Amino acid sequence: MIELKGIVKRYVxxxxxxxxxxxxxxxxxxxxxxxxxxxxxxxxxxxMNLIGCLDSPSxxxxxxxxxxxxxxxxxxxxxxxxxxxxxxxxxxxxLPRQSALQNVMQPLVYRRMSPSERRDRAAQALRNVGLSDxxxxxxxxxxxxxxxxxxxxxxxVGEPSILLADEPTGNLDSRTSSEIMGLFDALHxxxxxxxxxxxxxxxxxxCQRTIRVFDxxxxxxxxxPARAA
Amino acid sequence: xxxxVEAFSAALASLNAHRLRSFLTTLGILIGTMAVIAVVSVLxxxxxxxxxxxxxxxxxxxxxxxxxxxxNFRTGQINRLTFEDxxxxxxxxxxxxxxxxxxxxxxxxxxxxxxxxxxxxxxxTEEAQDVLGVDTxxxxxxxxxxxxxxxxxxxxxxxxxxxxxxxxDPVGEYLLIGREWFRVVGLLEKRGEIFGFxxxxxxxxxxxxxxxxxxTFERSSMEVSFTVTNxxxxxxxxxxxxxxxxxxxxxPPGKANDFEIKAADSFVRQFNSITATATAVLxxxxxxxxxxxxxxxxxxxxxSVTERTREIGILKALGATRRDILIQFLLEAAxxxxxxxxxxxxxGLLTGMGIASLIPNFPPAHVPIWVxxxxxxxxxIVGVVFGIAPASxxxxxxxxxxxxxx
Ligand SMILES: Nc1ncnc2c1ncn2[C@@H]1O[C@H](COP(=O)(O)OP(=O)(O)O)[C@@H](O)[C@H]1O
Ligand SMILES: [Mg+2]
Numbered sequence: 288m289i290e291l292k293g294i295v296k297r298y299v300x301x302x303x304x305x306x307x308x309x310x311x312x313x314x315x316x317x318x319x320x321x322x323x324x325x326x327x328x329x330x331x332x333x334x335m336n337l338i339g340c341l342d343s344p345s346x347x348x349x350x351x352x353x354x355x356x357x358x359x360x361x362x363x364x365x366x367x368x369x370x371x372x373x374x375x376x377x378x379x380x381x382l383p384r385q386s387a388l389q390n391v392m393q394p395l396v397y398r399r400m401s402p403s404e405r406r407d408r409a410a411q412a413l414r415n416v417g418l419s420d421x422x423x424x425x426x427x428x429x430x431x432x433x434x435x436x437x438x439x440x441x442x443x444v445g446e447p448s449i450l451l452a453d454e455p456t457g458n459l460d461s462r463t464s465s466e467i468m469g470l471f472d473a474l475h476x477x478x479x480x481x482x483x484x485x486x487x488x489x490x491x492x493x494c495q496r497t498i499r500v501f502d503x504x505x506x507x508x509x510x511x512p513a514r515a516a
Numbered sequence: 517x518x519x520x521v522e523a524f525s526a527a528l529a530s531l532n533a534h535r536l537r538s539f540l541t542t543l544g545i546l547i548g549t550m551a552v553i554a555v556v557s558v559l560x561x562x563x564x565x566x567x568x569x570x571x572x573x574x575x576x577x578x579x580x581x582x583x584x585x586x587x588n589f590r591t592g593q594i595n596r597l598t599f600e601d602x603x604x605x606x607x608x609x610x611x612x613x614x615x616x617x618x619x620x621x622x623x624x625x626x627x628x629x630x631x632x633x634x635x636x637x638x639x640x641t642e643e644a645q646d647v648l649g650v651d652t653x654x655x656x657x658x659x660x661x662x663x664x665x666x667x668x669x670x671x672x673x674x675x676x677x678x679x680x681x682x683x684x685d686p687v688g689e690y691l692l693i694g695r696e697w698f699r700v701v702g703l704l705e706k707r708g709e710i711f712g713f714x715x716x717x718x719x720x721x722x723x724x725x726x727x728x729x730x731x732t733f734e735r736s737s738m739e740v741s742f743t744v745t746n747x748x749x750x751x752x753x754x755x756x757x758x759x760x761x762x763x764x765x766x767x768p769p770g771k772a773n774d775f776e777i778k779a780a781d782s783f784v785r786q787f788n789s790i791t792a793t794a795t796a797v798l799x800x801x802x803x804x805x806x807x808x809x810x811x812x813x814x815x816x817x818x819x820s821v822t823e824r825t826r827e828i829g830i831l832k833a834l835g836a837t838r839r840d841i842l843i844q845f846l847l848e849a850a851x852x853x854x855x856x857x858x859x860x861x862x863x864g865l866l867t868g869m870g871i872a873s874l875i876p877n878f879p880p881a882h883v884p885i886w887v888x889x890x891x892x893x894x895x896x897i898v899g900v901v902f903g904i905a906p907a908s909x910x911x912x913x914x915x916x917x918x919x920x921x922x
Binding site for chain 2: 336339341342361362365366368369370374376380381382383384385393394396397398402441445
């Protein structure tokens, strides 16, 4: 489903070139539950952005659900993001002036779906994350954990094939972190493919597979004994 | 379609979120349209009232008058119409229905019970009623018998009646005009003012009386208004008249006319062309003010795009295409300036009405619907044009960069 071959990503800043990814090969199958770990600046976010089609590699090949993404236009990549990918960010990235419901409806706007259908689906997605009583709240009227749940609902409302989460618990305390991880566990159990980035071993312990990134390379890739058991 | 409805409500919500800023942004457009509509409404009201006043004079009325240039006045060789000219109009030219010679008779002051006024005194025949489109509200107009018997009778305008404080029904009262007594036989209907000149400060007396009282023609001058039987023939009649009058006045070929044939509505046409020029100048000013307004919108929108960089990044991460973002921002700009235009139209109408009501005797303000539609449409177009730069800037943002933007 996710297949990376020899991915290199360089950032050019003036006359300096940063090698963020130095040749990554990776395969993630359907319904896997993967944790990317590694020190800050090792290239985890860069890798996530590439998998999420927010960015394209400098070299290498990325095949998503059997399709080579390097052949896709900007417009087609937007469609892929809309249909195949659900993104959850560390700092939530909700639209500040819109209600929880409107935030969750937003990805469906780009599917040219009727407003009533959009509303129904968004309300259902919020119900699934336990926020059916917060539909009309704005992000600043919600707690951090609630905001992240809105973000998860928004990522899932379009039924993407992959859920990507870049340090989803990075801004949360340990109790709300474990609530969010409980949500991911449940989603995985329902068949969702999940890839997340984390610093924390407890969080990585929820996953089936741990990948360690260092200096733009995958240096470790092993099944998680605790979960695999 | 759905896409536009969608983007439309998103744009509206976004403008609503920054009400004060949106208002200030569109202020340039607002003031521009307001000024235009105010001026157009006053001009149009004015021009409508002029056209209405002149529509009484049918467009089948022509007037023959002597023509003099400054040289004639300087040398004292002033051209005048003669009774032969009147006779020619009456009997020699086909296609003419009624002929009404009008003799201006400067007989001096008009007195009534110790009060004096100086109205315009015109000698006229019964035909003048139809040809000039004047009517009496009380009494009667001049008749053929008044003319034949040279009766000392007068038909007076309402200003004369008011200023001399004559009875509401002045028929039967006696006036001293110059050195002669006249009996009032009729009161003219009120006509109002044109350019501040009253049309009611006049007295009609029989042509024959005016002619004998002025005696020599040195101090008086004559015009002849006449109606054309068939309106469609007005140009042929005009040509025939020119030819015949040239012959009557024995003008050798090659010599310029010393008379002119005016259409009654030529004044209206002239006035309309003045309003058209004023409108064109105005349109130029509007163009400039809307340009300035548009630049204002572009500026603020560029700032707003920068401010909303992260939001744009989020939308792109959720699957918004370049086109989605472009449409959203273009609509926002169009809507913003359309709203400014609409508010400007309303305020402009109110201003125009205010101005018209503040000036005494000024006709009510009026704006043609198409001007309002054009103003609204134009302001929306300005929004779109000046929204292009900010909208393409927003659409071109790189999603990752935009998401990282603080
Ligand atoms: N847009 C960018 N421009 C320049 N350098 C970047 C950019 N994004 C990431 N980098 C660099 O690439 C490297 C990897 O960054 P990142 O993927 O964010 O690491 P992580 O998420 O593991 O902390 C870092 O050295 C970072 O400075
Ligand atoms: Mg990171």
